[in-house]
């Protein structure tokens with residue numbers, strides 16, 4: 001089964017846009033191994049838009065840009081595979097890709113053959129320049145074309161949440177589906193996109209996950225979607241931890257050949273990754289903040305091993321004490337049970353908490369805990 005858990009990997013778009021080439025991709029494959037990202041679960045290396053020539057060949061086939069990829073795409077795919085990674089590429093359901101390269105509309109079956117010939121393991125399928133037809137039909141068409149190749153290819157549908165994609169993405173065979181417009185390297189964007197999906201998460205489950213968009217953690221304003229100095233480390237922590245709690249696919253967008261120590265530590269955080277990759281893929285229960293700070297996110301998630309994840313996200317620019325009153329999750333104070341809590345960032349055991357659990361959360365930052373239910 002593909003996408004039993006939220007897919008993890010790296011994608012070229014957020015940092016490199018059209019400035020992609022064979023050497024950068026191969027160096028990135030090396031870096032995925034050397035930094036430990038591959039072994040932490042980031043298995044897909046995906047080349048986004050701007051990889052092809054502007055014209056198809058005489059047989060109507062897509063052609064990789066001859067300057068950027070002088071040895072052709074199969075050569076790159078083989079190299080990526082030799083590193084124990086999976087290889088992803090990008091196409092679009094319209095006449096052109098979003099950056100204006102040849103699109104797959106009317107060429108779906110040929111393009112699927114091309115991609116299978118290259119040996120891809122993931123196809124990100126975008127939604128620009130299409131004629132007016134239901135997105136569902138165009139996405140199912142490419143899904144069928146991929147199936148017809150006989151190759152197992154993870155289908156990453158990217159229609160930015162149009163036409164309530166969460167209601168049909170699973171049905172068309174997508175393994176992940178973009179539910180939002182493009183992320184930018186700003187805290188406001190992280191907040192807006194994630195908050196827009198809190199109610200859609202019940203559709204996210206093994207086999208097909210809601211993709212809130214690729215990660216901006218570690219960009220610090222560099223690359224295609226950077227603004228000024230980007231976000232702070234605390235804000236990237238908020239972002240990454242939230243994507244983990246919400247079971248979004250984790251597609252790194254920064255230049256992993258030159259990551260800061262903080263970025264590396266964050267992206268390799270085993271406990272957060274384990275929450276994201278939890279076997280059962282259960283969406284969290286959201287609890288309203290009881291202090292009037294309505295944009296805070298307080299969530300409680302059942303995990304497959306019988307434990308729970310509790311997370312507090314403070315989007316405000318001042319520190320605040322956040323609280324999970326157990327009655328809000330159905331645990332009455334008289335029942336005689338509470339939670340033994342451990343901070344996943346510090347590893348510190350906080351003991352058994354009864355009736356409620358509260359923690360100080362710095363401005364635009366988060367705290368994440370593992371909890372076990374115990375008799376008091």
Ligand code: GLA
Pocket residue numbers: 013048049097098099126158181182
């Ligand atoms: C759209 C997608 C992005 C990226 C670009 C490429 O905007 O949403 O993720 O793939 O196209 O042009």
